[in-house]
Amino acid sequence: MDTSHLNLLNEQQKEAVLMMEGPLLILAGAGSGKTKTITTRILHLIKAGIDPSSILAITFTNKAAKEMRERVMRAVEEDKSLNFPVSFRERPFVSTFHYLGVHVIKENHALLGLPRHFKIFDAGDSRRAVREAIEAAGWSGKEMDSGKIANSISREKGEGKTLEQYVEREKGGFYEEVIQKVWPHYERILREEKGLDFDDLLLKSLSLLRRPEIGERYRNIWKYIHVDEYQDTNGVQYSMTRLLTGERHNICVVGDIDQNIYTWRGARLEHMFQFERDYPEAKIIVLEENYRSSKTILSAANTIIEKNTLRKEKNLFTKNDEGEKISVFKADNERDEAVFVATRTEALIKRGTPPQEIAVLYRANFQSRALEEVFLSRGIPYQLLGVKFFERKEIKDALSFVRLALDPESVSDLKRVINVPARGIGKITLLKIVEKKESTLSPKIQAKIEEFRKIITDMRGAFLALPPSQAVLFLIEHTGLKRLYEKGEEKDDEKLENLKELVSFATRYDNLAPQEGIELLLADAALTTDQDNLEVKNNSVKLMTVHASKGLEFDCVFISGLEEGLFPHEGDEGASQEEVEEERRLFYVALTRARKKVFLSWAETRMIFGTTSVSAPSQFITDIEAKYIENEVWSTDEKRRRGIEAILSIDF
Numbered sequence: 001m002d003t004s005h006l007n008l009l010n011e012q013q014k015e016a017v018l019m020m021e022g023p024l025l026i027l028a029g030a031g032s033g034k035t036k037t038i039t040t041r042i043l044h045l046i047k048a049g050i051d052p053s054s055i056l057a058i059t060f061t062n063k064a065a066k067e068m069r070e071r072v073m074r075a076v077e078e079d080k081s082l083n084f085p086v087s088f089r090e091r092p093f094v095s096t097f098h099y100l101g102v103h104v105i106k107e108n109h110a111l112l113g114l115p116r117h118f119k120i121f122d123a124g125d126s127r128r129a130v131r132e133a134i135e136a137a138g139w140s141g142k143e144m145d146s147g148k149i150a151n152s153i154s155r156e157k158g159e160g161k162t163l164e165q166y167v168e169r170e171k172g173g174f175y176e177e178v179i180q181k182v183w184p185h186y187e188r189i190l191r192e193e194k195g196l197d198f199d200d201l202l203l204k205s206l207s208l209l210r211r212p213e214i215g216e217r218y219r220n221i222w223k224y225i226h227v228d229e230y231q232d233t234n235g236v237q238y239s240m241t242r243l244l245t246g247e248r249h250n251i252c253v254v255g256d257i258d259q260n261i262y263t264w265r266g267a268r269l270e271h272m273f274q275f276e277r278d279y280p281e282a283k284i285i286v287l288e289e290n291y292r293s294s295k296t297i298l299s300a301a302n303t304i305i306e307k308n309t310l311r312k313e314k315n316l317f318t319k320n321d322e323g324e325k326i327s328v329f330k331a332d333n334e335r336d337e338a339v340f341v342a343t344r345t346e347a348l349i350k351r352g353t354p355p356q357e358i359a360v361l362y363r364a365n366f367q368s369r370a371l372e373e374v375f376l377s378r379g380i381p382y383q384l385l386g387v388k389f390f391e392r393k394e395i396k397d398a399l400s401f402v403r404l405a406l407d408p409e410s411v412s413d414l415k416r417v418i419n420v421p422a423r424g425i426g427k428i429t430l431l432k433i434v435e436k437k438e439s440t441l442s443p444k445i446q447a448k449i450e451e452f453r454k455i456i457t458d459m460r461g462a463f464l465a466l467p468p469s470q471a472v473l474f475l476i477e478h479t480g481l482k483r484l485y486e487k488g489e490e491k492d493d494e495k496l497e498n499l500k501e502l503v504s505f506a507t508r509y510d511n512l513a514p515q516e517g518i519e520l521l522l523a524d525a526a527l528t529t530d531q532d533n534l535e536v537k538n539n540s541v542k543l544m545t546v547h548a549s550k551g552l553e554f555d556c557v558f559i560s561g562l563e564e565g566l567f568p569h570e571g572d573e574g575a576s577q578e579e580v581e582e583e584r585r586l587f588y589v590a591l592t593r594a595r596k597k598v599f600l601s602w603a604e605t606r607m608i609f610g611t612t613s614v615s616a617p618s619q620f621i622t623d624i625e626a627k628y629i630e631n632e633v634w635s636t637d638e639k640r641r642r643g644i645e646a647i648l649s650i651d652f
Contacts (some may be wrong), residue, residue, distance in 0.1 A: 001047055002081040005040055016252075017041045020048060022561055023279035024252040025272075030318040030592035031292030031553070034254050035064075038226055039071040041252065042092055045224055055092035056222035056244065058100060060229045062528060064551055068228075070092040093222065098235050101201035102523050104218070108208050117406040117519070119195035120526035126150055126197045127602050133185035137178075137263060144178065152179055153186065156372075157199035158266035159235040161208065163187055195410035198527075202236040209243045219246040230255035230275070234266035249279055252518070256561035257311045261547060261586045265579075276562070279338040290316045292553055294323020300598075300628045304620060308581045324597050328621060331603040334367070334561075338374040341558050341630070343475045344599060345380055345541055348556055355381050357555035359542045360588050363567035366608070367560060368543050368559070375541070385544035389526045394485065394495040395502055399525055401475050402518065405459035421484040423448055455479060467510040468517040473503050519573060546590045557594035559587075562602040563615035587620045599632070 006014050013033060016026050017040050019338050028034035038057065057072075059065050072092055081465065095103070102120070109116050119298060130150040131141050154177075156166055163183050190196065196204060196378035209215045225245050227233070230253035245251045253275060260269050276282050290298050298318050305311070327344075331337035343359055349355055356439065360371060360382075368384055375382045389395060396421050404413040411434055418433075419425050429445055432438055438446060455478060462478075463473040476482045476499050485496040505525075542554070546567075561567050568583035591598060602617045 002079075005043055005047070005075070005079065007442045009037070009040060009245045009291055012285055012287050012289075013037045016287075017044050018282060019252075020045055020050075020283075022251060023249050023275070023282040025230075025275050025282050025284045026252065026254040026287060027284065027312055027314060028254050028256055028287040029290060030256065030589070031290040031318075032257060032287035032316070033289075033291055034228070034287060035068060035071065037287065038228060038252075038254060039068060039075060040361050042226070043075045043079065046092075047079065047081065050224060052088060052092050053090045054078070054221065054223045055226070056100075056224065057092060057094045057226040058097055058228065058241075059094075060096060060232055061551060061652075062096060062099075062524065063151070064228065065094055065096050065099070067363070069587040096527065097233075097240070098198060098527050099523060100203045100240075101205035102493075102527070104205040104208055105196070105201065106212060111208065111211075112204055114196070115194055115407050115409070117403060117410075117411065117433070117522075119193055120201065120523070121190065121193075121195050122391060123198075124396075124525055125195070126154075128184070129186055129189045129193075129197075132189055133182045136622040137181040138190075139178075139487075144182075149179060149182055153183055154197075154199050155266055157197075157203050157236070160203065160239060162203070162538070166271040166377070194407070194410060195412070199236075202234075202240065206236050206240050206243070209240060215243050215246075218244060219248070222236055223248060223250055226252040227251070227253045228255075229259075231260040231269060231272050232262050232265075232267040233259055233271050234268060236241050237270070238271050249281070251279070258305050258314075258585055259589050261480050261550065261582060261589055263582055274310070286314050288316050289313050290318040290592075291320075293318060293592060294320050294596060296323045296325060296628050297591060297594055297598055300326055300624045301588055303625055303628075304584060304591065304623055305588045308584055310578070310581055325630040326624065327597075327632045328629055329599065329601040330617070333603050333605045334370040334607065335374070337560055337601050337603045338370040340601060341371060341560060341599070342374045342378050342380060344558070344632075345375075346378065348597075349380075350631075353555055354539070356538055357539045358558075359544065359549060359552070359554040359556070359561060359593060361544060361546045361549055361593070362560050363546060363569055363586075364561070365545060371543055375543075381540040381545055383540040385542060389498070389501070390528050392495075392498055394481070394498055394579065395525075398472070398475060398481065398499060398502055399522065401456075401459060401479055402463065402522060405456050405463055405475075407519070408456060408460075417479075418452060421480040423452060425449065425452070433643065462616055463518045464515055466514055467507075468512075468514065468521050469503050469506040469510050471514065471518060472521075476503070505576060546586050549593050550589055553593055553595060555595050556597045557590065558599045558601065559590045560601045561606070562600050562618035563606065563617065564618055564622055566606070567618055568606075584620070587618075 006017060009017060013036070016024065016037050026037065028035065028037070041466065042055055042057060045055060057068060061645055072094060104111065105114070105118070109118065127146055127150055130153070132145045133469075134144045134146055134149065166183065167180050190200070209218065222244060225241065227241055241251070254270050256268060257272050260267060263269065276284070293301070295318055298316055302316060326343060329337070329340050331340055345358055348358055365460045372382070372384065390399070397417055400413040404410050404417065413429060414433070418430060425445070425448055429441060429449070429482060432441055433449065438449060441449075458478060459471075459475055462474045466474065481499060482496070485492050485499070506521055509521050512520065546559070564570070567587070568580060600621055602621065603615065605612050605614055
């Protein structure tokens with residue numbers, strides 16, 4: 001076998017690639033080339049004669065899965081020792097856990113009583129359904145926190161608990177009784193709308209894999225399992241992985257306990273410790289060489305994370321330059337802090353740093369307001385992660401048209417778009433349609449319904465015959481959406497631009513068969529995350545929470561709001577040791593996003609929920625050794641500019 005693909009690996013990476021059989025645990029520190037190691041390992045398996053389609057690689061974000069898929073295929077196509085035809089379709093299955101769930105459910109949908117084109121509830125759909133369920137259970141939205149109830153149901157599902165198991169368990173307090181009454185109505189709404197929420201995609205696929213004949217079928221398809229970010233697996237994902245691995249034990253998991261920051265989503269740190277007990281013959285390889293950050297940044301990060309006790313010992317090192325010291329700025333308040341961040345950002349851009357190589361991170365979403373105000377006033381190009389493209393009304397309308405075309409019996413999609421644009425079809429008429437009593441309607445109304453049905457039929461033909469991008473363009477024009485936002489009563493150039501962006505998004509599926517392409521588009525749209533929006537507007541500074549930054553890297557990173565109680569975050573009842581350690585891991589993740597330069601800032605006073613509080617600097621700042629730190633001081637010109645801005649911001 002030609003081994004030139006191993007030449008660019010260090011000894012630990014090479015060892016991980018060469019171990020093709022049996023269980024393997026790779027402890028991969030931040031920036032240690034884990035994606036490179038996994039993709040090279042997959043290439044090595046293929047070069048050794050393993051059927052590409054028998055290889056499964058699972059990760060957590062669409063962005064990470066897309067990057068891994070592209071890197072694997074590029075490596076395969078560029079390898080001269082492989083003689084695959086240009087159009088070979090036997091490829092490794094690289095996806096997120098949720099898309100893997102969609103795949104398994106679609107192939108076995110009848111067993112679950114679902115149509116092939118079932119609806120995937122996004123976060124907004126789930127919140128709306130929980131609000132309806134609360135009302136159906138006899139309470140109002142003002143009495144109950146729908147978000148809290150939705151999160152509780154999600155957490156139970158993430159641990160593999162079903163509604164029946166939750167209802168059967170011993171009664172707890174009032175809150176548990178509320179969930180026991182609300183959850184059944186929530187499940188009814190899902191059934192009526194032929195939908196599954198994000199957690200169901202995993203829970204239902206796990207129930208299928210537990211059927212001996214189905215589990216065995218997928219174990220015979222995927223004989224080499226890879227799981228990235230293993231420290232972030234919840235109970236259901238852990239069980240899915242075990243079932244898919246079976247008795248072969250050909251499983252390679254990659255993870256870093258120091259980057260476990262999702263316990264609030266059900267991620268269980270013990271899965272990393274459990275791996276050696278699950279597979280006693282497992283080999284452990286530690287990747288400690290960091291290829292991303294400067295020595296200064298890495299040393300500071302090591303100093304921070306060494307204070308945690310719940311971890312496996314490792315010490316990242318790098319051959320990169322020493323790099324600049326970490327800057328620390330003490331602000332008077334949140335606006336003063338935002339002006340500092342904007343001023344330093346402008347200086348970085350002026351010195352040649354591309355805007356997209358700068359990130360501003362914060363612990364909580366509310367912190368973005370002050371930053372946005374100053375960035376807007378300065379004209380600094382920025383992109384705020386968290387505004388999801390696929391949750392915009394016009395995009396959800398377009399996707400509802402797609403689902404309705406593929407499944408004309410979808411009541412929820414019919415309700416959403418039958419009057420978009422307005423067609424003179426009211427609620428009573430809609431009720432008659434759902435109840436199959438159209439014959440009782442006037443001929444004029446029946447004609448309007450038939451006209452709408454013809455639009456849907458025409459769209460179905462387009463989706464089964466045209467490339468997805470052309471079919472979506474046909475939809476926008478044929479349904480009247482283009483006319484509505486171009487010159488109708490709801491004229492809105494931004495919404496029209498978003499619909500055009502949907503057409504552009506659909507082009508990535510044009511190389512597939514029409515129906516396969518449009519189904520994949522729907523799945524990807526439903527499973528999109530904040531990070532997937534990064535490609536929409538590229539040449540801009542990124543503003544995001546630290547959680548959203550996981551897996552990303554930038555030349556320069558600002559970490560703002562480093563105050564006790566905010567970062568590390570502390571609830572009303574204080575924080576446990578486990579919570580403090582997770583906050584420290586979160587700060588470690590933030591630091592290791594940076595290649596060259598880190599700016600830390602904190603404000604002496606900050607307004608939170610209308611109340612101004614006095615703060616002390618975060619322990620994370622004082623935990624960094626002084627030799628890695630330089631204090632930022634405003635120059636006279638900057639102070640003057642700041643004072644003028646404060647005067648101009650006063651509302652007379």
